[in-house]
Amino acid sequence: MEKQEIHSNRWDHFPMRSLKKENLGNQVFEQVKEMIVRGEIPAGKRMIESEIAESMGISRTPVREAVHKLEAEGFLKPLPKGGYVVRGLEISDIEETFEIRSILESFASYLAATRHNDEEILPLEEKIEEFQKYLDRHDLKELTRINTEFHELLYALSRSPRLVKMILNLRDEIYFLRKIILNSIDMAQLSNKNHIEIIKAIKKREAKKVERLVREHVLRGKKFVINEIRKGNVSIDHCYF
The missing domain is CATH 1.20.120.530 (GntR ligand-binding domain-like)
Known part of the structure; x- marks a missing residue:
């Protein structure tokens, strides 16, 4: 059964750890992946690069890198009109x-x-x-x-x-x-x-x-x-x- 997309895109209630300056893209990937695996980010949650970047206090470039890697590993799926959501488990x-x-x-x-x-x-x-x-x-x-x-x-x-x-x-x-x-x-x-x-x-x-x-x-x-x-x-x- 496909998970319904969650349209509330606020990231304020998803606490993010502080990041080091080196390898930001990989750090974002690991942190978001862990939150998905542990159920802290729900299936159907839309991944808005600008909001994630703002919540972490970084630019969109490492977030974009992390999002593409999360898609490649099957944690996210692309939306028909652009963007990504967290993929639910069947x-x-x-x-x-x-x-x-x-x-x-x-x-x-x-x-x-x-x-x-x-x-x-x-x-x-x-x-x-x-x-x-x-x-x-x-x-x-x-x-x-x-x-x-x-x-x-x-x-x-x-x-x-x-x-x-x-x-x-x-x-x-x-x-x-x-x-x-x-x-x-x-x-x-x-x-x-x-x-x-x-x-x-x-x-x-x-x-x-x-x-x-x-x-x-x-x-x-x-x-x-x-x-x-x-x-x-x-x-x-x-x-x-």
Whole structure:
């Protein structure tokens, strides 16, 4: 379902961080991208270069550079009569991204099971313990961070920088979706249980089993998110690619 364009273009209520003088275009890109990914700028919000530039206290040139880069990476879409709006996230986007992740992340985990050194497992086990500590206190706001750190440590063991980069690019795009999963106590508990099973299989270097466990782990998250959206428990009005 296409998101309706939001015609209120005031940027006063979108707080912008101060910028350094160097590489302004890239700084604007990173800041606006982060705000879109985190749901701080809504889908359908029109991107007015002059207003963004005024809110940041800079010229329009770096803003224009950032806007073109945001369009190239799929965060913005052009309007028929000119200008851009923030692109909304569709259910088909969610399904496709989870499926791509399941392939990339399961392969990275397969490689990790065959290439890791034994002493590299300890940081992963520490992340599992940290996750459980916050979960026991029902302090869910830290779980997404810890979960992300666990997976980054795991995929780094693949010894495949290009593969890891591809995975992390996708993970940036579904920040909000990870929060949906981990805001459920039951799903958070299941997630950590899955992590324990994955680490046990990695220790035994059971690469095929690790690959299967990770694929099931990712696709289970997809099923949960889609069900929550279709039941109306979660809105995707603040989800973006």
